[in-house]
Amino acid sequence: MASESEEQxxxxxxxxxxxxxxxxxxLSLQQQEAIEGWLFVxxxxxxxxxxxxxxxxxxxxxSFTTSNLVNLPGEFVGLQNYRWLIQNDVWWKAVQNVLxxxxxKIPTNIFFSFxxxxxxxxxxxxxxxxxxxxxxxxxxxxxxxxxVWRLMLFPNEGGVINSMLLWLGVIxxxxxxxxxxxxxxxxxxxxxxxxxxxxxxxYMAALSGLPSSVMESAAIDGANRWQRVRYIIWPLMKxxxxxxxxxxxxxxxRLGFATVFVMTQGGPLNASIVPSYLVYRLAFRFNAFGQxxxxxxxxxxxxxxxxxxxYKPLSGNTEYYQ
Amino acid sequence: xxxxxxxxxxxxxxxxxxxxxLGAHAYLLMIALFTAxxxxxxxxxxxxxxxxxxxxxxxxxxxxxxxxxxxxVWFGNTALLDRPFIGFFVNSLVxxxxxxxMVLVVDSLAGYAFARLEFKGRxxxxxxxxxxxxxxxxxxxxxxxxxxxxxxxxxxxxGIILPHTFTGFGVFLxxxxxxxxxxxxxxxxxxxxxxxxxxxxxxxIPMLKPALVTLGIIxxxxxxxxxxxxxxxxxxxxxxxxxxxLGFFQGQVSTLWAPLMAxxxxxxxxxxxxxxxxxxxxxxxxxxxxxxx
Numbered sequence: 001m002a003s004e005s006e007e008q009x010x011x012x013x014x015x016x017x018x019x020x021x022x023x024x025x026x027l028s029l030q031q032q033e034a035i036e037g038w039l040f041v042x043x044x045x046x047x048x049x050x051x052x053x054x055x056x057x058x059x060x061x062x063s064f065t066t067s068n069l070v071n072l073p074g075e076f077v078g079l080q081n082y083r084w085l086i087q088n089d090v091w092w093k094a095v096q097n098v099l100x101x102x103x104x105k106i107p108t109n110i111f112f113s114f115x116x117x118x119x120x121x122x123x124x125x126x127x128x129x130x131x132x133x134x135x136x137x138x139x140x141x142x143x144x145x146x147x148v149w150r151l152m153l154f155p156n157e158g159g160v161i162n163s164m165l166l167w168l169g170v171i172x173x174x175x176x177x178x179x180x181x182x183x184x185x186x187x188x189x190x191x192x193x194x195x196x197x198x199x200x201x202x203y204m205a206a207l208s209g210l211p212s213s214v215m216e217s218a219a220i221d222g223a224n225r226w227q228r229v230r231y232i233i234w235p236l237m238k239x240x241x242x243x244x245x246x247x248x249x250x251x252x253x254r255l256g257f258a259t260v261f262v263m264t265q266g267g268p269l270n271a272s273i274v275p276s277y278l279v280y281r282l283a284f285r286f287n288a289f290g291q292x293x294x295x296x297x298x299x300x301x302x303x304x305x306x307x308x309x310x311y312k313p314l315s316g317n318t319e320y321y322q
Numbered sequence: 323x324x325x326x327x328x329x330x331x332x333x334x335x336x337x338x339x340x341x342x343x344l345g346a347h348a349y350l351l352m353i354a355l356f357t358a359x360x361x362x363x364x365x366x367x368x369x370x371x372x373x374x375x376x377x378x379x380x381x382x383x384x385x386x387x388x389x390x391x392x393x394x395v396w397f398g399n400t401a402l403l404d405r406p407f408i409g410f411f412v413n414s415l416v417x418x419x420x421x422x423x424m425v426l427v428v429d430s431l432a433g434y435a436f437a438r439l440e441f442k443g444r445x446x447x448x449x450x451x452x453x454x455x456x457x458x459x460x461x462x463x464x465x466x467x468x469x470x471x472x473x474x475x476x477x478x479x480x481g482i483i484l485p486h487t488f489t490g491f492g493v494f495l496x497x498x499x500x501x502x503x504x505x506x507x508x509x510x511x512x513x514x515x516x517x518x519x520x521x522x523x524x525x526x527i528p529m530l531k532p533a534l535v536t537l538g539i540i541x542x543x544x545x546x547x548x549x550x551x552x553x554x555x556x557x558x559x560x561x562x563x564x565x566x567x568l569g570f571f572q573g574q575v576s577t578l579w580a581p582l583m584a585x586x587x588x589x590x591x592x593x594x595x596x597x598x599x600x601x602x603x604x605x606x607x608x609x610x611x612x613x614x615x
Contacts, residue, residue: 030440036518037441044432044451044493051488052454052462059465072468112353119346122331130350132598133358139597140361140590141547141565147572147586148360151367151579158376160363194357201605225330253458258549258565262572276460276550283464284554296461303458 063293074290081294091295094275095302097185101274102252104189109248110241113199117207118229120200135197142192146262149191153177153263184264184272192259199244206240207233249310253303275299361590368392368583375579391584400581403570407585409560410567414589416479417552417563418545421486425541426534428487433496434522438505448497451490459485463554470555477557485555486545492537495607499533500526536607539600543593564589 027035058073063081067074085091116134120127137145152160155176165171177187210233218232256274260266266273266281275295282292331346332339363382367374371388374381393399398406435441436448466485467476475481508521516524527534552563559567568589571582597604 033439034441037435037439037444040431040435040439040518040522041444041447043428045447047428047484047487048451048454048490051466051484052457055462055465055469056457058469059462062465062468067468072471116350116353118330119350122329122343122346124343124346124350130354132594133354135597135601136361136590136594137357139543139594141549141593143547143549143565143568144364144586144590145360147568147582148364151363152360154376154380156376156378158378158380160380160382163378163380194353197357198605201601205605229330250455250458253460257460261549276458279460279464280550280554283467289464289468292464296464299458300461303456303461307456 059293059296062290063297065290067289067293068287069289072289077290081291082298084291085294085298090270090273090278091275091298093270094273094278094295095299097272098253098256098274100185101189101192101256102249105193105252106245106248108193109196109199110244112193113196113203113244114234114237114241116196116200117203118233120204121207131200134200137195138197142195142258143262145191145195146259149187149259150178150263153187153191155179178264179268181268181271184268188256188259188263188272191263192256199248202244203237203240206237210236249306253299275302364583364586364590367580368587370580373578373580374583391580392588395581395585395588400571400578402573402578402581403567405559407564407567407588410562410564411588413479413561414546414563417483417486417548418542420479420483421545422538422541424483424487425492426538429492429537430496430527430530430534431522432493434500434526436493436497437500438508439518448493451493454488454490455494459550463550467554476555477561479561482552482555482561482563483545485551486541486548492541495537496530496533499530503529532603532606535600536603539596539604540607543597543604546593 062073064076064078065074066077066080116130120131124130151158154160154162155178156162156174159174159177161177162171162174166174175183177183214232214236215228218228223232254276257276257280260272260274260277261280264272266277275298279292279295279299282288282295331342334340334343366382366384368391369387369389370381370384371386371390372384373391395403395407397408398404432451436444462485470476470481470484475484503526508525511521511525512518546563547565548563549565552561552566556562556566559570564585568582568585571578571585
């Protein structure tokens with residue numbers, strides 16, 4: 001269809017082309033289109049090469065060196081940084097922590113966003129206020145979650161959560177949430193599971209696209225409300241759910257940084273360390289760019305492995321959507 | 323039943339319906355307490371004229387209601403920061419605005435070519451661009467810092483803007499959206515001798531407006547909220563954006579909580595207003611870009 005109109009274009013020249021146009025007209029149509037195509041794409045590719053591809057390649061090289069801020073790239077040391085990485089308990093702790101964050105973050109995100117989206121469709125009184133309340137955490141910077149939750153989790157006087165738990169009789173003395181190795185990571189997780197607002201909005205958009213005929217026939221067939229949710233709405237939402245899970249997986253590796261940065265700095269005793277913070281600390285606190293790059297590459301491998309492991313279960317049968 | 327969708331809860335006229343609604347409210351209220359509660363506390367503390375310190379029981383209601391913290395932060399009259407916060411606000415605007423403009427231009431150009439033009443290597447280039455979604459900032463920030471260091475881009479506004487523009491999401495979104503548009507008008511214009519760029523500029527861009535708004539909002543909010551890139555690339559405190567500048571109020575020894583909360587509100591509130599007023603567009607980007615792809 002496109003080529004048909006292309007040919008007509010040659011037969012009916014409106015005006016004498018000049019400059020680049022004249023140059024292009026001497027080429028065949030395919031060549032013209034190829035040049036035009038690449039011209040449109042080049043700005044993006046240039047940015048990608050400069051900001052992503054070259055630095056990434058440079059990063060791979062750095063991970064084999066002993067680089068620091070003033071000595072870049074430093075001496076080539078082969079696999080030394082990777083040997084260090086594999087034997088490093090902090091690295092494995094960080095991987096374990098980020099996986100734990102994902103294990104808690106993704107199911108809660110799906111649960112809260114799906115249930116909230118279903119209930120908000122009921123147009124309860126104040127549903128717009130609820131929706132706004134659920135959106136606030138995703139609209140603002142993660143740093144601010146971290147700061148307000150640090151305030152909520154104050155270990156002594158002034159900690160709202162400690163005071164509530166004490167008042168309710170759940171605990172009989174203050175818990176130093178962020179400075180206790182047992183509580184630090186759970187506290188970080190606790191603060192980030194509430195940012196499900198975007199997933200909720202996406203579920204709401206998907207739910208409003210559901211064919212009402214399906215729901216009506218289900219109601220006529222005598223499906224009760226639980227059955228309608230469990231056996232009709234939830235399966236119909238599967239493509240949306242998969243999409244959200246994939247987004248979350250991509251986001252989880254980034255999530256921890258700002259929150260951990262302001263809440264715990266990875267501590268105490270690395271109890272709440274995550275890979276992104278480990279990279280930052282190695283590079284900008286300890287000036288060990290080579291080792292930091294090795295950690296980053298290690299995380300690249302872990303992310304890749306996760307993608308390979310989860311590709312099958314996540315990409316399975318989505319054909320029936322639309 | 324003429325309602326736009328099947329209700330799940332019983333009608334509010336019945337006792338069962340009332341009970342179910344109460345249950346739904348209880349559940350939603352409990353979640354709202356966790357999602358919005360901390361931000362309500364943030365606002366309350368920001369309005370405490372005499373500052374806030376940890377005491378028992380936690381002080382949540384200001385003794386003196388006042389906007390003094392906001393004025394102090396905005397004009398730079400706090401103990402830990404004597405620089406006007408307005409400067410960081412402007413930085414945030416420049417970074418978010420600059421990155422948004424760049425992304426809109428570059429991604430719509432590429433998206434148009436990927437949607438409409440046939441050329442050798444197109445599919446490979448497209449896969450390469452979409453694959454960038456897999457690269458997270460944490461993998462990139464050390465090499466990028468070193469790399470930018472070589473080009474003198476560390477500690478510059480352009481250097482802070484650039485890393486926010488590499489994602490392939492926008493190209494993907496633009497391509498998906500353009501593919502849903504009818505191409506008759508473009509073909510007619512080409513026959514009439516309009517150049518390829520003329521078609522893009524005069525025909526495609528006007529039809530693309532909704533998608534441009536989506537991508538624009540997503541980019542603007544993401545860059546406004548960005549923490550890692552400005553933290554790493556701005557060595558000079560004058561180049562900090564708002565999220566990084568919040569660190570000024572968290573000193574080594576003590577934190578100035580009331581001014582910190584006012585500064586956080588200054589950072590957060592514009593995005594909440596933008597997000598809530600534009601949520602329709604924001605979501606559409608994800609739905610078009612992700613679900614129907």
